[in-house]
Amino acid sequence: MSAAGLPEHTAVIAGKNVATGQWIDVLDPSNARPVARIARCGPPEVHAAVEAARHTYETVWRFTDPVERSRLCRRIAEVLREEREELARLETLDTGKPLGQARTDADVAARYFEFYANAVESLGGETIQQRPDRLAFTLREPYGVCGHIIPWNYPLQIAARTLAPAIAAGNCCVLKPAEDAPLTPLRLAALAERAGLPAGVLNVVPGYGEGAGAALAAHPGIDRIAFTGSREVGELVMAAAARTIVPVTLELGGKSPQLVLPDFDAERAVPQLVEAITEHAGQNCSAGSRLLVHRSVHADLVAALAERFAALRIGPGAEDPDMGPLISAKQRARVLGHLAQGARDARVVVGGKVPEGEAYAEGFYVEPTLLDGVAPHHRVFNEEIFGPVLCVTPFDTLDEALALAEHTTYGLAAGVWTSDVTTAHWLAQRLRVGQVFVNDYGAAGGVELPFGGYRRSGIGVEKGTEALREYTRCKTVAIRSGSPAPSAPC
Ligand code: NAD
Secondary structure, three states, X not given: OOOOOOOEEOEEEOOEEEOOOOEEEEEEOOXXXXXXXXXXXXXXXXXXXXXXXXXXXXXXXXXXXXXXXXXXXXXXXXXXXXXXHHHHHHHHHHHOOOHHHHHHHHHHHHHHHHHHHHHHOOOOOOEEOOOOOEEEEEEEEEOOEEEEEOOOOOHHHHHHHHHHHHHHOOOEEEEEOOOOOOHHHHHHHHHHHHOOOOOOOEEEOOOOHHHHHHHHHHOOOOOEXXXXXXXXXXXXXXXXXXXXXXXXXXXXXXXXXXXXXXOOOHHHHHHHHHHHHHHHHHOOOOOEEEEEXXXXXXXXXXXXXXXXXXXXXXXXXXXXXXXXXXXXXXXHHHHHHHHHHHHHHOEEEEOOXXXXXXXXXXXXXXXXXXXXXXXXXXXXXXXXXXXXXXXXXXXXOHHHHHHHHOOOOOOOEEEEEOOOHHHHHHHHHHOOOOEEEEOOOOOOOOOOXXXXXXXXXXXXXXXXXXXXXXXXXXXXXXXXXXXXXOOOOO
16 A cells, blocks of 8 residues: 555566556546556566566476366456456446446456367367378467557456467466556456466566556567557557567557448447447447448438437446546547547537536546548548547448548448348458448457457457467477388387
């Protein structure tokens, strides 16, 4: 505890709590008050964490039976489930998201460990047909030490998403959580230890991006880097990885389109279109932030959405409203900047400002906002806002819809709303995005569904069995048989 009575969280290196003497306050986004302090790590702590991970990998983890790794991951899932409510409340306190959404995050985090516990048991290479006197096969081997840098929007889910396949596959990890929401990743490390994970398999170095994050990305002892966050920082991480020649996964931003055709099912679509942009106040990489709607149904759909947006309950996450605050004052200022520009370029149908009233005075709230008549040359059409802002653009033809969808440089996800399977298929084939949902939107946890951006939304894949392959590399073994071949049974 700090002198002010705040819980203090240090780095976790080789199973030990390591303080740095410097602290960062963690704020509750619903009222801007500090709720905890985390150690501010820098290059020395990152170096110690990488060394600890290396030592554990070389002496313990790489020789662990996959069945044992699987058992430990399943045990971690069980412990996460036992602590579901505590984790959810911590996530809400830290990120501001509604409690119901945080409970889902805790469930999904447990599912990641369970899924990779199962998947690793059937991980294997292949045999290769070659000359009769040669036996050739491939092995899937762990990389060794993986660095993981994660953002603040889904800290618990994303920590589990990136750590579970890496650990199950036999890697040791150094995790750098986001400075704005580090509490559940730190708690996850403590719970993993309680589940029996050997010290040093999972090390956590909280701190700022320029300090701990940059040191981790550039560390020569790292064999692989997984980064989830903004495109700008993704570029820096990739440049650092280029200097040490290590593979990177980059899970970056998006500006995901929802394409609504005249024959769509409004009853099914409308609630999901709203949820896709208001879940965690739109701070979601695959938020459905652009609505591309056929002109024949445009006016009715905008009216239906406006009604829903206006009825959404906004409030502190702990009260489980429809929408909580944004993560920080900085993020709110960013979103409000986009809204000011959007109001100059397009028509604000509903929302567009900070909600009025005493209840919203201290937290980082913004109204859910519908902008209509957004054109492809507008900034809000192209840039990721990362807030509860839906940009509406009408179209007349399927080709035009596709061109609008492709107009941004992102390619994370897309939704297609139509009753015609041929149209759905035509669009799903052509959209340059990593995930296409038809008459549905969002992975809803989607632990089993591979997820990775096309174009500037990233490189590589997380989730599903694909991720297990990403955290292993391929070694080929070719064995020449003796000559002459044995003629009699021994
Ligand atoms: P961010 O890029 O600012 O920060 C992400 C992480 O990188 C944080 O831990 C931060 O401390 C660290 N960091 C910052 N500077 C660094 C540096 N120079 N070197 C190394 N690390 C550094 O992103 P954010 O604001 O935390 O998150 C929002 C972004 O994340 C959005 O663009 C969103 O779309 C994206 N995101 C993508 C996915 C996905 O799976 N594709 C998921 C969630 C969020």
